[in-house]
Amino acid sequence: MTQYPNAPKTSGPELDLTELSVSGMTCQHCQKAVTQALEGVPGVREVSVDLSSGLARVRGEAEPQALLNAVQEEGYQVALRQ
Secondary structure, eight states: OEEOTTSOOOOSSOOEEEEEEEEOOOSHHHHHHHHHHHHTSTTEEEEEEETTTTEEEEEESOOHHHHHHHHHHTTOEEEEOO
């Protein structure tokens, strides 16, 4: 999981957790591309992408649609996990 030590600390409620199902990742390069795309979304604090399960977990204040758009722009199919 990537964490951002310089990110402002929040004293309020827990950060939102958004889980995404990502299809089409076949290698570690794919995993890195998805991770970097999600890290580039404003409000993201932590990212974890599991290649074998296709699960991406994102913590922060980012809008779910912005997360979906970032992954789609990399060429992967993605959906919010329920």
